[in-house]
Amino acid sequence: MMKGQYFSFDAIIASLIFIMAVVSLISYWHSIRTSVGYQNSEMLTEAFRVSDLLMGPGYPPRVDCIDMNQMGLAISENDGRISEDRIKGCSMIDEQGLRNRTLSAYNLTVEVWIGNEVTRFGPEINLDLVDDVVKVRRVVSVYNESSDEGFLGHMDVYLYR
Secondary structure (H helix, E strand, O other): OOOOOOHHHHHHHHHOOOOOHHHHHHHHHHHHHHHHHHOOHHHHHHHHOOOOOOOOHHHHHHOOOOOOOEOOOOOOOOOEEEEHHHHHHOOOOHHHHHHHHHHHEEEEEEEEEOEEEEEEEEOOOOOOOOEEEEEEEEEEEEEEOOOEEEEEEEEEEEEEE
């Protein structure tokens, strides 16, 4: 009759694999729970709402940003490209005007990047002075109506308090 050993090499390897699987599962569970908690934050939801608002034509449509009640950068409801002329016009709006036109309760800064050039609406953010900040980046197609050219860029929406 043959006898087996309880702590054979196979049992040790199996125990190590089991422990590594449990540690990996716990780590994954913790990261998913943290990610879901972050995605459900009120500020992130508000940042997505503001970025969606800016991707629309605004109200009333086809007027300068200064005359808008609800801010939007798109050319029209059917044409989702962002107007380069409207971007330049909106850069004149101060922080309070930006908050009023987006109906946001948070401090807000928007940056539109076309190549290496940036146009900013609102104040520059000093990260040492803010408690929470949320950034949403949207890829945008920018259209220059005078030269009939289109460019690819991105828009960053920062909400902070």
